[in-house]
Amino acid sequence: MTLxxxxxxxxxxxxxxxxxxxxxxxAVGIGLVFGVLRLVNFAYGxxxxxxxxxxxxxxQWGWPVWAGIVLCFAVVLALSVAMEHLVFRPLRxxxxxxxxxxxxxxxxLLQSIALLWFGSxxxxxxxxxxxxxxxxxxxxxxxxxxxxxxIVAALCLLLLHLxxxxxxxxxxxxxxxxxxxxxxxxxxxxxxxxxFAVLISGALAAVVAVMLTVQTPLxxxxxxxxxxxxxxxxxxxxxLNRPIPATLGGFTIGFATGVLGxxxxxNQSQYLPTFVFVAVILVLLVRPxxxxxxxxxxxxx
Amino acid sequence: xxxxDELVAPVVLVxxxxxxxxxxxxxxxxxxxxxxxxxxxxxxxxxxxxNSGVLSFGHISFVALGxxxxxxxTVPPSEKPAIxxxxxxxxxxRHVGNVTSLALAAVVGGIAAFxxxxxxxxxxxxxxxxxxxxxLEITYNLLQYEERIGPGLNAFSSVPETTGLRQAAIGxxxxxxxxxxxxxxxxxxxxxxxxxDDAAARAVGASVYRQRLIAFTVSGLLAxxxxxxxxxxxxxNVNSVHLDLTFLTLxxxxxxxxxxxxxxxxxxxxxxxxxxxxxxxxNGTSVFGLNLDLPAGTAEIVVGVxxxxxxxxxxxxxxxxxxxxxxxxxxxxxxxxxxxA
Amino acid sequence: MTLTVGNLxxxxxxxxxxxxxxxxxxxxxxxxxxGPNGAGKSSTLHAIMGLAPASGSVRLxxxxxxxxxxxxxxxxxxxxxxEGRRIYAELTVEENLRLGLAGRRSRAAVDLDPVxxxxxxxxxxxxxxxxxxSGGQQxxxxxxxxxxxxxxxLLLDEPSLGLAPSVVDVxxxxxxAIKGRGFAVLLVEQRAQRTVAASNRSHVLGGGAxxxxxxxGDAGDxxxxxxxxxx
Numbered sequence: 001m002t003l004x005x006x007x008x009x010x011x012x013x014x015x016x017x018x019x020x021x022x023x024x025x026x027a028v029g030i031g032l033v034f035g036v037l038r039l040v041n042f043a044y045g046x047x048x049x050x051x052x053x054x055x056x057x058x059x060q061w062g063w064p065v066w067a068g069i070v071l072c073f074a075v076v077l078a079l080s081v082a083m084e085h086l087v088f089r090p091l092r093x094x095x096x097x098x099x100x101x102x103x104x105x106x107x108x109l110l111q112s113i114a115l116l117w118f119g120s121x122x123x124x125x126x127x128x129x130x131x132x133x134x135x136x137x138x139x140x141x142x143x144x145x146x147x148x149x150x151i152v153a154a155l156c157l158l159l160l161h162l163x164x165x166x167x168x169x170x171x172x173x174x175x176x177x178x179x180x181x182x183x184x185x186x187x188x189x190x191x192x193x194x195x196f197a198v199l200i201s202g203a204l205a206a207v208v209a210v211m212l213t214v215q216t217p218l219x220x221x222x223x224x225x226x227x228x229x230x231x232x233x234x235x236x237x238x239x240l241n242r243p244i245p246a247t248l249g250g251f252t253i254g255f256a257t258g259v260l261g262x263x264x265x266x267n268q269s270q271y272l273p274t275f276v277f278v279a280v281i282l283v284l285l286v287r288p289x290x291x292x293x294x295x296x297x298x299x300x301x
Numbered sequence: 302x303x304x305x306d307e308l309v310a311p312v313v314l315v316x317x318x319x320x321x322x323x324x325x326x327x328x329x330x331x332x333x334x335x336x337x338x339x340x341x342x343x344x345x346x347x348x349x350x351x352n353s354g355v356l357s358f359g360h361i362s363f364v365a366l367g368x369x370x371x372x373x374x375t376v377p378p379s380e381k382p383a384i385x386x387x388x389x390x391x392x393x394x395r396h397v398g399n400v401t402s403l404a405l406a407a408v409v410g411g412i413a414a415f416x417x418x419x420x421x422x423x424x425x426x427x428x429x430x431x432x433x434x435x436x437l438e439i440t441y442n443l444l445q446y447e448e449r450i451g452p453g454l455n456a457f458s459s460v461p462e463t464t465g466l467r468q469a470a471i472g473x474x475x476x477x478x479x480x481x482x483x484x485x486x487x488x489x490x491x492x493x494x495x496x497x498d499d500a501a502a503r504a505v506g507a508s509v510y511r512q513r514l515i516a517f518t519v520s521g522l523l524a525x526x527x528x529x530x531x532x533x534x535x536x537x538n539v540n541s542v543h544l545d546l547t548f549l550t551l552x553x554x555x556x557x558x559x560x561x562x563x564x565x566x567x568x569x570x571x572x573x574x575x576x577x578x579x580x581x582x583x584n585g586t587s588v589f590g591l592n593l594d595l596p597a598g599t600a601e602i603v604v605g606v607x608x609x610x611x612x613x614x615x616x617x618x619x620x621x622x623x624x625x626x627x628x629x630x631x632x633x634x635x636x637x638x639x640x641x642a
Numbered sequence: 643m644t645l646t647v648g649n650l651x652x653x654x655x656x657x658x659x660x661x662x663x664x665x666x667x668x669x670x671x672x673x674x675x676x677g678p679n680g681a682g683k684s685s686t687l688h689a690i691m692g693l694a695p696a697s698g699s700v701r702l703x704x705x706x707x708x709x710x711x712x713x714x715x716x717x718x719x720x721x722x723x724x725e726g727r728r729i730y731a732e733l734t735v736e737e738n739l740r741l742g743l744a745g746r747r748s749r750a751a752v753d754l755d756p757v758x759x760x761x762x763x764x765x766x767x768x769x770x771x772x773x774x775x776s777g778g779q780q781x782x783x784x785x786x787x788x789x790x791x792x793x794x795x796l797l798l799d800e801p802s803l804g805l806a807p808s809v810v811d812v813x814x815x816x817x818x819a820i821k822g823r824g825f826a827v828l829l830v831e832q833r834a835q836r837t838v839a840a841s842n843r844s845h846v847l848g849g850g851a852x853x854x855x856x857x858x859g860d861a862g863d864x865x866x867x868x869x870x871x872x873x
Contacts, residue, residue, distance in 0.1 A: 109605030187745025
């Protein structure tokens with residue numbers, strides 16, 4: 001069964017949705033930290049990579065699935081906190097460009113450490129591999145992970161939305177990302193808000209690590225690097241400064257890459273990165289605040 | 302050109318490195334040659350980032366284009382079908398000499414930078430960082446699959462290895478001289494004025510956009526030349542002119558201090574020295590009678606820590622953006638000490 | 643609690659913005675800080691809030707505030723109504739108000755009613771985006787946002803700046819209403835005459851130093867005011 005016009009089958013569409021969902025989570029993770037620190041965390045993918053290695057090791061040691069996931073969260077959250085204290089805080093107040101180069105350095109550092117520890121061949125995370133088996137829905141085979149990914153991502157986004165809209169710390173985070181200095185003058189504790197944003201961003205990275213390892217069980221030091229680059233592009237295209245535009249940007253780019261990557265013949269789909277990044281440049285030139293940011297504030301990226 | 306002494310220190314350092322290299326064993330000489338090529342790349346980076354204060358992740362694109370240009374035109378025609386089976390007809394039989402290939406590499410780098418710069422030089426700050434990064438990714442993607450203009454995923458084997466110590470040193474000195482002349486020219490001074498104070502520069506009629514575009518083009522020219530030198534040194538492939546090289550050269554510039562020509566050279570030499578020494582140590586070496594056998598990958602970690610530490614603790618770099626001047630005695634002249642902003 | 647500023651100096655690089663300034667604001671008082679542009683009024687407020695490099699002392703009761711981070715100053719019982727209002731235009735009016743609670747020390751249940759009574763307009767528009775309010779309404783919201791923190795000291799930085807004359811009346815009426823509720827109010831203003839009339843004492847600053855102190859009775863004395871500005 002196919003959508004005849006576009007030559008896209010349902011399987012491809014479902015994969016695109018799943019990738020879009022995962023990228024949306026990464027986009028929110030990057031966007032939350034940008035909101036409170038004005039820092040684009042280039043090393044976000046390495047958080048995912050660290051979580052993926054945790055899962056791989058856990059499955060190598062024969063740990064049960066839940067223990068592997070706990071380890072993954074523990075490792076990613078610990079690394080996030082370390083990154084915040086050793087890198088983000090000392091960098092506060094530097095120009096965005098300096099911070100970008102610095103997180104670029106951190107990304108390479110973490111990747112080199114992984115290379116040293118685990119070698120370039122990587123490890124295999126097998127414990128959740130059963131999710132790769134298909135469910136057959138009215139004649140269409142859909143891998144379980146695509147459905148799980150979409151549901152998990154939707155749940156995470158819903159929880160995040162409730163947190164931002166309904167809780168005090170959520171309100172403080174929103175205010176801090178709109179006008180940090182005024183929120184401090186009102187008594188919003190800067191460090192608490194930043195730590196909170198970093199932790200949520202880390203938790204999202206851990207969720208992403210779990211879902212990406214199901215799709216790509218082979219974990220290498222450059223795991224999630226390409227994904228991060230594409231998500232960064234998506235976040236910029238969507239609008240870096242606000243959670244919803246960032247999410248939309250991440251989802252769109254993930255969905256588009258997933259669907260086009262599956263539907264186009266290889267001799268066209270191999271040029272997908274070129275189209276994506278040309279789009280990034282165009283958006284930066286024409287709509288510096290992003291396609292989906294309709295707010296009236298004048299701040300630019 | 303009164304301040305010729307600002308040129309002297311970087312050139313002396315390059316010549317010293319070359320002389321030191323000529324004393325080293327043949328196997329270690331490669332490290333020195335490689336370092337000198339990196340000096341060219343980092344000086345190219347400095348011409349734009351140092352003078353404009355705008356970040357660029359895209360310069361390795363121009364290095365790559367320079368490497369592709371010089372490589373495609375110097376692979377012996379008899380061997381072209383083997384490593385570049387899908388090469389376009391008009392490139393298949395073209396062949397040029399070493400110097401011509403380097404000149405063409407520079408020209409291609411310059412033209413590419415000019416064309417890319419026309420839209421991109423309107424951006425600054427974070428937007429410039431991300432847009433130039435996009436340029437890097439586009440170049441990488443196209444060179445990877447566009448087999449009509451190069452080897453695609455294969456390496457540029459059988460390019461004549463003409464970049465020895467001498468050619469690398471000459472190339473580095475050429476880049477330093479060009480960078481110096483540019484920085485001292487009216488254009489360079491206007492651009493630095495815009496870096497210090499945008500409003501003031503506009504008030505005296507300097508077009509920030511035009512000045513940045515000039516710097517970007519000059520810097521693309523030098524990056525192209527460096528790419529030519531690089532492909533004549535070792536069999537370059539598309540991955541050797543991508544993220545790793547971008548990271549390493551930015552680290553060199555940042556560690557040395559992006560605000561000065563001397564900083565660019567010092568940073569390159571310092572990072573290269575550590576990097577090469579660790580690379581040797583990874584293969585096992587003995588220091589003061591101690592056997593040292595570092596695991597592979599230590600060099601990258603040390604360089605990463607250095608770069609992050611310098612950015613966090615001393616964003617103006619080791620030289621603090623100063624130029625070393627010789628005037629009777631050695632004096633450090635304070636210029637604006639600012640990291641890429 | 644009384645706010646006591648003693649021998650305050652503020653320097654930005656080479657600029658000596660405030661010189662050896664001392665004054666107090668007791669509960670229930672309004673103290674005005676007036677003077678021409680660059681006299682050091684805003685720098686004084688910034689120093690109190692921990693936003694400017696300062697020496698000397700700023701005490702609330704017995705507690706030294708100098709050297710604290712802005713959020714900790716706010717949480718010690720000092721609420722600021724910043725210059726230009728600094729309302730979060732994209733949040734609702736009520737969310738803006740709730741942000742003021744960040745500086746609240748009491749753990750008791752929040753009761754917004756007293757503030758709503760003072761500023762009915764804030765209650766009426768509480769579900770709207772704050773950016774949709776007029777300038778005067780935003781100013782009322784900014785004052786309300788500071789009051790919900792139940793502070794000891796209220797700092798107002800140029801509350802009438804950029805407002806139409808009729809709206810300025812609203813702001814000063816609000817001040818009148820706050821008066822006598824036990825807050826110590828420090829009012830920084832350009833509108834000297836109205837400030838002098840509304841305040842228990844008004845300190846005239848010039849070149850960062852205290853030049854003259856006026857009482858409410860001096861509000862009608864135009865000559866004295868002009869002389870103070872020119873001194």
